[in-house]
Amino acid sequence: MPKVRVLAFARLRELLGESREVALAEGATLRDLWSSLLAAEPRLQGLESGMRFACNQRLCADERTLHEGDEIALLPPFGGG
Amino acid sequence: MPKVRVLAFARLRELLGESREVALAEGATLRDLWSSLLAAEPRLQGLESGMRFACNQRLCADERTLHEGDEIALLPPFGGG
Amino acid sequence: MFEIVEAPIDPQAVEAAVRAPACGGIVSFSGVVRESADDGRAVSGLRYEAHAAMARASFAEIADEIRRTMPEVRLAIVHRIGELAVGEIAVVVVAAAPHRADAFAAARYAIDELKERAPIWKEERYRDGARLWIENRCGEMKP
Amino acid sequence: MFEIVEAPIDPQAVEAAVRAPACGGIVSFSGVVRESADDGRAVSGLRYEAHAAMARASFAEIADEIRRTMPEVRLAIVHRIGELAVGEIAVVVVAAAPHRADAFAAARYAIDELKERAPIWKEERYRDGARLWIENRCGEMKP
Numbered sequence: 112m113p114k115v116r117v118l119a120f121a122r123l124r125e126l127l128g129e130s131r132e133v134a135l136a137e138g139a140t141l142r143d144l145w146s147s148l149l150a151a152e153p154r155l156q157g158l159e160s161g162m163r164f165a166c167n168q169r170l171c172a173d174e175r176t177l178h179e180g181d182e183i184a185l186l187p188p189f190g191g192g
Numbered sequence: 193m194p195k196v197r198v199l200a201f202a203r204l205r206e207l208l209g210e211s212r213e214v215a216l217a218e219g220a221t222l223r224d225l226w227s228s229l230l231a232a233e234p235r236l237q238g239l240e241s242g243m244r245f246a247c248n249q250r251l252c253a254d255e256r257t258l259h260e261g262d263e264i265a266l267l268p269p270f271g272g273g
Numbered sequence: 274m275f276e277i278v279e280a281p282i283d284p285q286a287v288e289a290a291v292r293a294p295a296c297g298g299i300v301s302f303s304g305v306v307r308e309s310a311d312d313g314r315a316v317s318g319l320r321y322e323a324h325a326a327m328a329r330a331s332f333a334e335i336a337d338e339i340r341r342t343m344p345e346v347r348l349a350i351v352h353r354i355g356e357l358a359v360g361e362i363a364v365v366v367v368a369a370a371p372h373r374a375d376a377f378a379a380a381r382y383a384i385d386e387l388k389e390r391a392p393i394w395k396e397e398r399y400r401d402g403a404r405l406w407i408e409n410r411c412g413e414m415k416p
Numbered sequence: 417m418f419e420i421v422e423a424p425i426d427p428q429a430v431e432a433a434v435r436a437p438a439c440g441g442i443v444s445f446s447g448v449v450r451e452s453a454d455d456g457r458a459v460s461g462l463r464y465e466a467h468a469a470m471a472r473a474s475f476a477e478i479a480d481e482i483r484r485t486m487p488e489v490r491l492a493i494v495h496r497i498g499e500l501a502v503g504e505i506a507v508v509v510v511a512a513a514p515h516r517a518d519a520f521a522a523a524r525y526a527i528d529e530l531k532e533r534a535p536i537w538k539e540e541r542y543r544d545g546a547r548l549w550i551e552n553r554c555g556e557m558k559p
Contacts, residue, residue, distance in 0.1 A: 120322055121394035121406050161408070165392070168327050184324050184392070188408035191321070191328070191352060191393025192304050192364050192384060201465055202537035202549050242551070246535070249470050265467050265535070269551035272464070272471070272495060272536025273447050273507050273527060285428060294451035294502055300523070301444040302516065308437035359437055373445065377524050380443070384516060 112137065113179040115144065121187045123162070126152050141166070141173040144183060161188040193218065194260040196225065202268045204243070207233050222247070222254040225264060242269040274349040275332035277325040277393075282351050282362045291347040291369040298373035300380040304364040306357050315400040321354040321363060324392040328352065331391040338386075339368075339379045346370045346379045352393055363395075417492040418475035420468040420536075425494050425505045434490040434512040441516035443523040447507040449500050458543040464497040464506060467535040471495065474534040481529075482511075482522045489513045489522045495536055506538075 114134045119127040127148065135144060141164045149155050163170055165184040166177070177183070195215045200208040208229065216225060222245045230236050244251055246265040247258070258264070274290040284303055292299065306319050332350040339346050347369045357363055366387070368379035387393075388409045395407045417433040427446055435442065449462050475493040482489050490512045500506055507530070511522035530536075531552045538550045 118324065120324060120392070121396070124322070161410075165324070165327060168324075168330065184327065186324070186392050187394065187406070188410060189388070189391060189393055190395035190407045190409050191323070191391045192388040192409065199467065201467060201535070202539070205465070246467070246470060249467075249473065265470065267467070267535050268537065268549070269553060270531070270534060270536055271538035271550040271552050272466070272534045273531040273552065284431070288427070288446075292448070292503070297448050297450040299444075299446040299448060301442075301446075302519070303431075303442040303444075304516070305435070305440055305442060307440040307514065360435070371450065373447070373527060377445070377520065381520050 113139070113177055113181070115177050115179075115181040115183050117144070117148070118182065118184040120185065121190075122158055123155070123185045123187055126154050127185070135177055139177050141171070141175050141177065141183065144177060145173070158187065162186060194220070194258055194262070196258050196260075196262040196264050198225070198229070199263065199265045201266065202271075203239055204236070204266045204268055207235050207239075208266070216258055220258050222252070222256050222258065222264065225258060226254070239268065243267060274351060275329045275336070276351045277323050277328050278351060278353050279355045280353075282353050282365050284362065284365050287349045287351050287365045288367050290349045291367050293347055293369060295345065295371055296347060296369035296376075297371055298376040299367060299369045300373070300376040302366045302380050302384050303362050304384070306359050306361050306363060308359045310397055310399070316359060316397055317400045318359060318398050319357045319363065320396040320398065321352070321357065322394050323352065323354050325354075327392045332387070335383050335386045339382060343370065343375045343379055346375055348379060348383060350383060350387065352387070352391070354393070417494060418472045418479070419494045420466050420471050421494060421496050422498045423496075425496050425508050427505065427508050430492045430494050430508045431510050433492045434510050436490060436512060438488065438514055439490060439512035440514055441519040442510060442512045443516070443519040445509045445523050445527050446505050447527070449502050449504050449506060451502045453540055453542070459502060459540055460543045461502060461541050462500045462506065463539040463541065464495070464500065465537050466495065466497050468497075470535045475530065478526050478529045482525060486513065486518045486522055489518055491522060491526060493526060493530060495530070495534070497536070
């Protein structure tokens with residue numbers, strides 16, 4: 112059961128808090144992580160539009176398998192500048 | 193005999209000084225002014241290349257007739273910035 | 274200098290970080306909180322947040338890209354986060370180069386790319402009490 | 417603010433002159449004395465002179481032209497004259513606009529036009545003691 116640290120920003124932070132630890136099934140992917148967050152917080156529905164994931168501070172595809180200690184950042188569309 | 197004030201800059205200032213009064217024949221043009229300056233200071237020869245005249249702080253053509261009290265600026269090619 | 278800061282930005286200090294005796298042109302861009310939104314609504318202030326480590330890395334990456342085509346350019350980017358009032362500076366980008374064309378091109382590229390790929394978020398706060406997360410890119414048109 | 421000055425330029429003060437609550441983008445260009453000339457010769461400093469009244473008028477004219485196509489742009493230009501050492505600022509152009517594209521375009525236009533038509537002259541002084549009046553435009557090619 113890998114445990115990962117999930118960081119959330121902007122709209123997503125408002126629903127999930129800044130940081131939480133999530134335990135996942137062995138071999139779980141980012142897509143699975145999102146499903147489990149969605150199950151716990153239904154108001155996330157729809158917010159995946161334009162959202163990207165970063166694993167250990169690099170953008171990655173949602174098929175990526177997660178490992179113990181990964182830092183997963185949920186990145187809504189950017190608004191800097 | 194109109195008298196004009198001649199301002200010179202950069203290379204031209206080095207030869208003519210910053211400012212001098214010049215008396216001209218009635219009806220004299222900028223071209224005539226240049227000729228009289230050239231007669232007084234032969235080292236001006238060649239420096240008219242790229243030079244422009246301003247009368248009373250506006251660029252003007254060298255056929256322009258001069259009038260008493262005109263401020264004539266001799267403007268070598270610019271180098272600002 | 275690639276930073277995410279909470280305190281007000283001093284543009285002079287950012288500029289000082291890139292000045293060099295070989296650089297004759299310095300172009301600075303400051304992004305300032307405007308009094309009204311694009312739709313005209315009166316703004317009371319902004320709140321920015323960032324994934325600071327990723328944002329700094331994206332700034333350095335943008336600088337690397339610029340140096341690939343303009344090796345003499347020196348770049349600094351500082352973005353502020355937290356609550357900002359109208360008139361306060363949110364971001365400063367400074368590019369120094371031997372000649373002005375590169376300094377302009379680099380500063381423009383840096384701020385455009387920052388908006389596209391730095392993980393920074395902006396919440397507009399309106400005088401009427403409403404709030405809105407602003408996204409830099411419109412969704413792509415679907416056929 | 418359109419000025420010819422003899423004292424060192426404070427870029428912050430120039431920027432302050434154009435800031436406005438409607439302007440979200442500010443682009444500043446500073447032209448700085450470089451340590452070497454275009455041909456590589458070591459420079460000890462520059463000396464600028466200007467027809468100050470005509471130069472100020474040319475700055476204001478450039479600003480008028482910009483406002484014809486970008487009415488919301490606020491522009492300031494300050495050029496220093498006299499003797500400048502390497503690293504000192506010779507000219508500051510600042511453009512403020514609601515959005516950055518106009519601020520960049522205006523600042524770039526202003527410095528390009530200034531070089532072309534402001535009656536300002538620059539003498540480069542080299543470490544070897546030589547001096548040279550520098551012209552911004554090469555003579556036009558004759559057929």
